[in-house]
Amino acid sequence: MRFLFRTSHTIDLALFQHSGQVFWYGLLVIALLTAPLVLDPFYLGELAQVFIYAIAGVGLMLLVGYTGMVSLGHAAFLAIGAYAHARFMTWGMPFLPSLLLAALFTGFVSMLVGLPVLRMTGVYLAIATLALAEIVEQVLTHWTSMTGGFRGMRVPDAEMLGVALDAPRPFFYVCFAVLVASVFAALNLLRSPTGRAFVAVRDSETSAVSMGISLVRTKTLAFTLSGMFTGLAGALFAHRIGHLAPDAFTLLTSIQLLLMVVVGGLGSMHGVMFGAIFIGLLPQGIALARDVLPQGVANLPGIEPAVFGAILIAFLILEPDGIYGRWLKIRRYFEEFPLYRKDTFKRQQRFLSTERLR
Amino acid sequence: MSLLKASVLSLSFGGVQAIKDVSFEVSEGEIFSIIGPNGAGKTSIFNVISRFYDLDAGRIEFDGRDITKAKDHKIAALGIARTFQNCELFEHESVLKNLMIASDVHRQSSVLRDMLFLPSVRRQELEARERIEEVIDLLDLQAYRYEAIASLPFGVRKMVEIARGLCLRPNLILLDEPSSGLNPEETEDLVFWIEDINRELGVTVLMVEHDMRLVGEVSHRVMAMNEGEVLTTGSFQEVRSHSTVLEAYLGGGHG
Amino acid sequence: MDGAQFLQVLIIGLSQGCVYGLIALGFVLIYKATEVVNFAQGDLMMIGMFIAFTFLNVLGMPYWLGLMCTCASMALIGALLERALIRPMIGEPTFAVLMLTVGLGFILRSFAGSVWGADPKSIHNPFSGEVLRLGEVFLGFENIAVMVGTALVCIALGLYFRYARIGVSMQAASQNQLAAVLVGISVNRVTLLAWALSAGIAGFAGVMLAPVSLIDPQVGFIGIKAFAAAIIGGLGSLPGALIAGIAIGVIEQFAQITLPTSLATASPYLVMLIILIVRPGGLFASVQRKRV
Numbered sequence: 001m002r003f004l005f006r007t008s009h010t011i012d013l014a015l016f017q018h019s020g021q022v023f024w025y026g027l028l029v030i031a032l033l034t035a036p037l038v039l040d041p042f043y044l045g046e047l048a049q050v051f052i053y054a055i056a057g058v059g060l061m062l063l064v065g066y067t068g069m070v071s072l073g074h075a076a077f078l079a080i081g082a083y084a085h086a087r088f089m090t091w092g093m094p095f096l097p098s099l100l101l102a103a104l105f106t107g108f109v110s111m112l113v114g115l116p117v118l119r120m121t122g123v124y125l126a127i128a129t130l131a132l133a134e135i136v137e138q139v140l141t142h143w144t145s146m147t148g149g150f151r152g153m154r155v156p157d158a159e160m161l162g163v164a165l166d167a168p169r170p171f172f173y174v175c176f177a178v179l180v181a182s183v184f185a186a187l188n189l190l191r192s193p194t195g196r197a198f199v200a201v202r203d204s205e206t207s208a209v210s211m212g213i214s215l216v217r218t219k220t221l222a223f224t225l226s227g228m229f230t231g232l233a234g235a236l237f238a239h240r241i242g243h244l245a246p247d248a249f250t251l252l253t254s255i256q257l258l259l260m261v262v263v264g265g266l267g268s269m270h271g272v273m274f275g276a277i278f279i280g281l282l283p284q285g286i287a288l289a290r291d292v293l294p295q296g297v298a299n300l301p302g303i304e305p306a307v308f309g310a311i312l313i314a315f316l317i318l319e320p321d322g323i324y325g326r327w328l329k330i331r332r333y334f335e336e337f338p339l340y341r342k343d344t345f346k347r348q349q350r351f352l353s354t355e356r357l358r
Numbered sequence: 359m360s361l362l363k364a365s366v367l368s369l370s371f372g373g374v375q376a377i378k379d380v381s382f383e384v385s386e387g388e389i390f391s392i393i394g395p396n397g398a399g400k401t402s403i404f405n406v407i408s409r410f411y412d413l414d415a416g417r418i419e420f421d422g423r424d425i426t427k428a429k430d431h432k433i434a435a436l437g438i439a440r441t442f443q444n445c446e447l448f449e450h451e452s453v454l455k456n457l458m459i460a461s462d463v464h465r466q467s468s469v470l471r472d473m474l475f476l477p478s479v480r481r482q483e484l485e486a487r488e489r490i491e492e493v494i495d496l497l498d499l500q501a502y503r504y505e506a507i508a509s510l511p512f513g514v515r516k517m518v519e520i521a522r523g524l525c526l527r528p529n530l531i532l533l534d535e536p537s538s539g540l541n542p543e544e545t546e547d548l549v550f551w552i553e554d555i556n557r558e559l560g561v562t563v564l565m566v567e568h569d570m571r572l573v574g575e576v577s578h579r580v581m582a583m584n585e586g587e588v589l590t591t592g593s594f595q596e597v598r599s600h601s602t603v604l605e606a607y608l609g610g611g612h613g
Numbered sequence: 614m615d616g617a618q619f620l621q622v623l624i625i626g627l628s629q630g631c632v633y634g635l636i637a638l639g640f641v642l643i644y645k646a647t648e649v650v651n652f653a654q655g656d657l658m659m660i661g662m663f664i665a666f667t668f669l670n671v672l673g674m675p676y677w678l679g680l681m682c683t684c685a686s687m688a689l690i691g692a693l694l695e696r697a698l699i700r701p702m703i704g705e706p707t708f709a710v711l712m713l714t715v716g717l718g719f720i721l722r723s724f725a726g727s728v729w730g731a732d733p734k735s736i737h738n739p740f741s742g743e744v745l746r747l748g749e750v751f752l753g754f755e756n757i758a759v760m761v762g763t764a765l766v767c768i769a770l771g772l773y774f775r776y777a778r779i780g781v782s783m784q785a786a787s788q789n790q791l792a793a794v795l796v797g798i799s800v801n802r803v804t805l806l807a808w809a810l811s812a813g814i815a816g817f818a819g820v821m822l823a824p825v826s827l828i829d830p831q832v833g834f835i836g837i838k839a840f841a842a843a844i845i846g847g848l849g850s851l852p853g854a855l856i857a858g859i860a861i862g863v864i865e866q867f868a869q870i871t872l873p874t875s876l877a878t879a880s881p882y883l884v885m886l887i888i889l890i891v892r893p894g895g896l897f898a899s900v901q902r903k904r905v
Contacts, residue, residue: 009487012454013480021693070708116890123650128889129643130837131882142875185473192472192479193462200459203448210408210446211526212434212463251837255715262712267450303727309719316384316713317701 015187018095032176041168045240048168050280051175052236057260057272057301058182059229064258066195067222067267068202069118070126072132075253077227079140081106081234082244083147086155095158095165099178106231107224114223118216133254140246153244166239175236182229183269186320189225190269198222230257252305263315265322274323282308361386361530361562361563362407367416369402376402378586380416384530388477389556389563391573393597394583395606400566401443402586404532407564408440409433421529434463439523440532444539445515447507453518454503457493460525461486477556493524496558499549517551522556531555537572545572552576574598617749622866626700626823628756630862631763635818636839637846637854638770640810645846646783647708649699653718655836657812660721661687661819662736662828663729667887669736691812695805703804716765718833725830733827755824762821766814767855776852779806841885847895857896860884 006012016022036044056078063069089095089336117128127281140147147153158165165174189195200208203216238244256279264275286304319326369377377399392400402606405411407418409430418426420436439460448456465486471479494500497517505563507515516536523531536552537545553563553576560567566594567573573580573594580597582589590597597603636654643651651657664686698717702710745752774783779802786793786803793800825836826832842861846853861881868880876883888896 009484009491010485013483070711117886119893120889121893122707123845123848124889124893124895126711127840128886131841131886134837134882135879135886138875138879142873188473188475189469192475192483193465193467194469194472196455196462198461199451199455200448203450204446206410207442207446207448208459209410209430210434210440211522212431212458213459214429214431226470251834258712258715262709303723305719306723309716309723312716313698313713313720316705316709316716317698320705320709 013080013191015191029180036172037168044168044172045283047282048172048175050234050238051172051179052233053260053280054272054276055175055182055236056230056233056257057177057264057276058186058269059226059233060257061261061266061269062186062189062198062229063222063226064261065204065268065271066190067198067219068220069222070122070258071129071226071254072126072251072258073129073131073254074226074230074257075134075227075249075251076129076133076136077106077110077230078237078253078257079107079246079249080227080233081231082155082238082249083140083153083234084231085235086153086238086244087146089156089158090153090352095160095206099232102235103228103232106234107228108285110227110231111224114220114227118219119224126210130251130254131253133249136248137246140249148244148245150246152243154243155241158239159254166242171239178232178236182232183272186229186270194221256308259312263312265324268324270327271322271324274327278323282311359386361388361421362383362564363419364403364407365417365419367403367406367418367600368414369399369411370414371407374578375586377406380583380586380588382581382588382591384562384564386529386562387556387560388578389552389565389576391565391577391580391594392583393567393568393570393573393580397585398606399586400583401534404440404534404566405425405531407433407438434460434526434528437527437529438532439528439530440525441516441519441523441534441536443534445512445519445520447515447519449508452492452504452506452507453499453510453521456461456518456522457490457525458486460522461490461527463526489527490525493521496524496554497521511538516540516544520551520555522560524561528561530562530564532562533567535566537567539567545569548572551574554588570598577582620750622870623863624750624752624756626863627859628759628862629866630859631759632818632822632858632860633835633839633842634858635763635766635814635821636836636856637843637858638766638851639814639818640840640843641813641848641851641854642811642847643807644843644853646786647699647804649707649713650840650848651808651811652711652714652840653721653833653836654811654815655839656718656721656833657687657691657815658819658822658836659828659830659833660690660725661812661816662823662832663725663734665820665823666729666734666736666828670734680820681815683820684813687819688809688818690814691808691810691815692805694812695808699804699808700801703800719874722830722833729830731830733829735827736823753825759821759825762817763855766817770814770851779803783807838881841881841900843884844895845888853896 016025032047035047039047058075059077060071061297063071081102082350084105085098088098088101093101113132117125117132120128141149143149163170165171190198197208197213198213200213201215201218201222208218209215241248260275260279261272262274262275263278265271283304286307290303321328362384364383365381367377367380372582373511380399380403383465392403394400402411406413407420407425409425409432413426416426417424420438423436425433425436448459450477465482467479494503497520499514499517499521502510502514502518507518510518516539520531520533520536527552533552537548540548549572552563552565556563556576563576565573565577577594579591580594581591582597582603584602589602589606590600592600635659639654639657640651643649643654661683665683668674668682669676674682694717697709698713702713746755759848762786774883782798783803783806786798786800793803822832837863839858842858843854845861848853848854858892861884864884865877865881868877872880
């Protein structure tokens with residue numbers, strides 16, 4: 001087991017707590033950077049998809065995991081980012097400015113819709129965001145001149161410095177770079193006053209107010225940033241699918257995104273990564289499983305959503321801390337072997353008491 | 359001179375009068391306690407000062423400034439900190455982070471600067487940390503810096519909450535039943551902490567408390583309340599022997 | 614729009630709204646008893662429709678027997694779900710339980726798809742096809758049946774909560790679980806009952822809806838509109854949910870003939886958003902600020 005000796009306050013500020021972390025994360029980055037040299041383009045595409053999920057996950061995690069607000073409508077922001085980016089590029093804007101502008105635009109839209117919606121809490125907020133997403137879907141379907149309506153719109157080819165970005169390798173690198181930048185930005189936020197205000201609001205609104213935190217400002221900011229990151233992911237997603245249509249951004253997409261942060265583990269950036277890998281690779285996993293399973297089961301229609309649902313339920317009942325939480329426990333087990341107590345992480349059950357009058 | 363001045367406060371909830379024409383003044387550097395049976399309106403006064411409730415009538419001045427209509431999240435920056443009866447800490451975070459959140463009140467943060475973690479942000483983080491360490495040293499919380507609140511015993515949480523209040527660098531701290539849930543030894547220690555806070559940091563203390571020994575040992579002045587009204591204000595000895603106070607506590611039919 | 618047409622649309626809206634209202638009742642029942650939102654309520658209704666289809670069309674039961682068997686089996690399913698999935702979650706954050714029911718919805722839809730197939734089915738009731746003619750207004754018997762059925766369920770529920778001890782227990786348990794336990798109310802039993810009841814109501818709603826709508830695994834998505842209704846009603850109020858459900862049904866019908874498609878489809882959500890913006894806790898809100 002590693003003991004951390006803190007000899008200066010700067011240690012608590014560092015992104016990496018000790019040299020071991022620097023080593024392992026460095027190794028991971030190198031592995032990913034060299035992946036295009038060895039991997040098949042198909043798998044590169046799948047990995048790029050995982051990166052895109054992770055970027056959206058960063059946005060959703062800021063909202064759900066750190067500010068404690070649940071959104072059932074994040075597919076809307078993914079869609080707004082994707083359509084805005086495609087629209088800007090169709091108008092002739094180069095790739096990079098268009099990408100950033102799409103993210104900012106999505107952030108702006110989420111701020112606008114956030115202002116009225118954020119007076120609500122809990123379930124009410126969740127369902128209000130769901131309603132917003134339904135409305136956005138209608139706009140996408142019927143504002144034909146902007147979005148191409150049902151038939152959708154083609155996403156223009158991207159190019160930067162003479163390199164066609166839509167090819168698997170360059171696209172992989174672009175997604176990876178955006179993901180690293182997003183995670184870096186999010187981690188910075190979380191170790192500074194902005195991020196602390198988020199967790200304060202999550203843990204106790206009453207207390208946050210008496211610590212001088214404005215609920216409206218903090219919630220709106222969290223919502224805006226969340227929309228921005230998700231919009232950024234949406235813009236990249238547009239290139240990944242090549243052709244935008246409203247049916248790529250449904251309630252199911254929103255739920256999938258939420259599933260990602262829950263299964264990964266709420267309240268940690270590691271959780272986002274695990275969750276993204278999980279939902280990004282699950283369809284492949286199910287496809288592989290079909291080959292092994294008996295004919296009758298394997299050919300059932302719509303088995304994929306059922307597997308999704310079953311895994312979600314299993315995690316919520318058995319491991320509410322998500323994949324990352326499980327990983328921490330396993331690591332602890334080996335570190336403390338053979339002294340690990342079975343109840344180290346035993347959850348305390350809480351009885352429910354509400355503020356309702358009736 | 360008076361730091362906090364409340365004049366004829368009134369507050370009611372759907373016909374129930376929680377506070378009725380309450381006036382009092384807290385001088386700078388004083389330890390002022392409010393006592394009274396349950397439901398006397400003590401915590402309501404705190405909630406009015408914190409601006410959680412809007413007054414029906416009356417006026418509150420702090421440091422010569424009218425705060426009757428101030429925004430609830432502006433109160434902390436003006437220099438008023440508070441604690442809560444049942445501890446309202448940020449449960450899932452470490453003690454250190456709880457204290458940092460409080461100290462952020464005096465910081466101008468901008469999202470862009472935070473996102474890039476510019477050198478200025480880093481410098482401010484370290485400065486804030488230095489000041490927090492002073493509070494940690496004062497209240498003996500060194501051992502708990504990195505512990506999550508949820509894993510701490512209740513007595514420690516109460517201290518962390520007071521520490522968090524102090525990290526706001528307030529002129530006035532409102533302590534809502536600081537001894538509730540503490541064992542006799544911890545309550546004993548509390549006497550010293552409150553006196554330390556008052557003398558060493560020069561923070562004025564306004565306290566709601568049930569434990570009469572604690573009230574008697576630390577308070578400069580005491581105000582007794584019952585059913586939303588002030589019974590009397592004065593030194594602990596005076597208040598304790600006041601006839602209406604005895605009646606309110608020993609049952610004049612009100613309980 | 615002339616008077617007759619107006620009445621026609623109103624009746625269709627009312628009967629559609631009754632179905633929303635019934636599903637919303639299920640939401641509110643579970644919410645009141647356990648502070649949990651069951652996102653799979655619409656999918657439970659969908660399962661109810663398929664079960665009714667099995668009883669009536671496959672096994673050839675008479676209508677009334679089939680109706681009762683459907684409600685009974687749905688109540689059983691609700692109870693089983695509660696035992697298997699919800700009970701382990703007692704004491705967990707409500708958000709976690711919400712997500713769990715979302716997952717449950719996925720599974721129920723896949724289950725229905727694999728058992729009964731994805732082709733739409735339909736069932737008939739004794740009133741199918743018959744029409745009551747009042748002047749120029751044609752009233753489908755199916756629509757009338759929905760309204761009468763809803764009214765009966767509401768009366769039964771109202772009486773039950775007023776006179777049965779368990780109704781009072783449910784109220785108590787929802788407000789403070791620990792206190793309820795201390796005064797000897799079995800919170801587990803209350804939760805179980807809430808799930809059984811609301812699944813039973815969902816089954817009933819399914820049977821009512823079946824003659825006017827096709828049965829397929831996706832039909833449960835109308836549960837979202839019912840959810841909107843429950844929210845408008847304030848989530849804590851049974852009559853509120855019913856009234857809001859009916860209102861949504863009517864508004865939706867009128868929007869469909871007067872507004873462009875995009876607005877009409879989004880109308881229930883728009884209405885809900887506007888109401889929530891004006892009153893963040895719903896029309897019959899019962900939440901107050903946390904006490905400190």
